[in-house]
């Protein structure tokens with residue numbers, strides 16, 4: 405779904421075969437050659453919403469349930485129904501009110517979902533297990549927590565654990581399952597068969613060591629959910645003892661973390677850990693809505709999963725739940741624990757970047773990585789930090805969007821009155837930085853910057869949505885303004901002026917820049933900080949310019 409420019413460049417990138425790298429590489433075209441117009445480069449458009457689903461009319465009992473639950477009041481907002489930005493939903497989730505369910509209400513909701521509301525147990529279990537796996541991934545990085553033991557009980561809580569095991573396997577973890585009391589129902593035997601097909605080991609209780617921390621990096625407690633009552637019977641009493649042991653082995657940082665599904669097993673569903681002698685999970689993934697015992701959970705990570713609660717249930721039980729971010733299957737309840745910044749570290753696991761794999765031409769190598777970033781579905785892979793330096797040597801950086809790239813350089817558009825424009829008029833040297841976090845990749849580009857032709861700027865300006873065209877006119881970029889309303893007022897006036905759809909002229913103070921590179925560096929994060937850094941620098945050879953590749957120490 406790349407636009408013309410990148411398609412053309414993709415072709416040239418593809419045409420250049422990967423081969424053993426000679427010391428001196430492809431000739432760089434003269435930067436003085438007339439720069440062609442660079443057609444816009446855009447990340448793929450968001451997916452089409454697709455055809456509207458036509459739902460069959462609900463059965464009569466569904467209608468009566470929904471009608472009974474319907475209040476006369478204002479429309480209800482379903483948590484997670486809107487696609488909020490991560491920032492918006494993280495702020496909303498941290499401050500959201502949360503409703504806690506009694507054991508009776510939890511069981512009743514379960515019945516209504518699987519009765520009048522038309523869900524099947526398989527469906528809900530699949531979504532519940534996926535939520536658990538998604539929450540685990542958010543907190544326990546694969547690189548440090550590969551081996552997961554999932555202890556499954558005899559009911560649906562155990563079923564959630566079996567589903568989570570399958571998803572964790574597909575996410576790259578190494579799950580093992582302890583499932584001592586199997587339920588002879590097709591749903592459960594199907595889940596077991598699915599795990600067996602993935603060669604996931606099923607471990608008998610007798611084969612589990614007393615101290616689980618030597619063999620596993622996480623334990624998922626999927627023994628009992630909201631139907632638990634009394635005190636745990638064998639063999640679960642023994643398994644709970646092993647989880648209890650974990651809280652006394654190692655300190656809170658090194659301890660084997662326990663993730664409880666819906667309820668910490670052995671806890672009273674409403675009262676929680678009554679005698680204080682129960683397990684102390686590090687993470688609780690509440691499903692549908694937290695149960696009353698979750699009020700007593702004081703571990704660092706409380707998540708909510710089960711993104712399927714329809715408005716009739718929300719209304720009937722007056723449920724207030726945090727909004728799910730974006731397309732996520734889970735959301736954190738309350739604030740995230742504060743982190744020690746110095747301890748934040750990622751152990752990168754990536755394919756090696758070697759001299760004989762990279763393209764001889766850095767533009768082609770850039771295109772290869774850019775296309776991979778697009779294919780990986782990264783958000784705004786064309787976002788880049790632009791650093792400029794004024795004549796006094798004072799640097800400044802900001803993010804801008806790459807709008808075109810070819811062998812003449814990297815193009816972006818801005819306001820010619822902005823600070824970066826002032827800096828560039830005094831000093832044409834600049835640096836670009838692309839950071840593709842999810843791929844452990846970074847690309848640095850350095851070079852000199854010139855304005856693109858008026859024709860190129862005009863062409864791009866008129867390819868933008870009309871709202872962006874008006875926004876460019878409204879903003880006298882980097883000047884101090886008294887408030888946001890000034891922008892909104894000016895925008896409104898312009899919107900009115902051009903409401904007939906007439907041509908919006910490009911303002912003189914808006915246009916493009918092109919950075920012509922003299923250096924590229926491709927960085928691939930690796931384990932133990934032994935990162936790959938391949939630098940391309942220009943060299944003069946026989947009157948021509950060639951790119952020379954060197955490996956830099958990480």
Ligand SMILES: NC(=O)C1=CN([C@@H]2O[C@H](COP(=O)(O)OP(=O)(O)OC[C@H]3O[C@@H](n4cnc5c(N)ncnc54)[C@H](OP(=O)(O)O)[C@@H]3O)[C@@H](O)[C@H]2O)[C@@H](O)CC1
Pocket residue numbers: 510513514517528529532557558559560561562563564627628629630631632633634635636637640665666667691692710
């Ligand atoms: N919408 C929702 O709500 C969704 C709910 N979902 C999930 O379902 C969970 C509820 O599942 P559930 O009702 O099957 O019961 P659950 O808690 O797994 O355990 C029951 C089993 O444990 C047994 N047992 C009980 N006490 C015991 C004891 N002291 N010692 C030993 N055994 C004991 C009991 O045996 P019994 O006592 O009846 O003989 C029975 O076999 C819920 O928490 C959530 O995880 C999701 O899948 C989807 C969406």
Ligand SMILES: [K+]
Pocket residue numbers: 561625626627628629664665666667668669
């Ligand atoms: K549990």
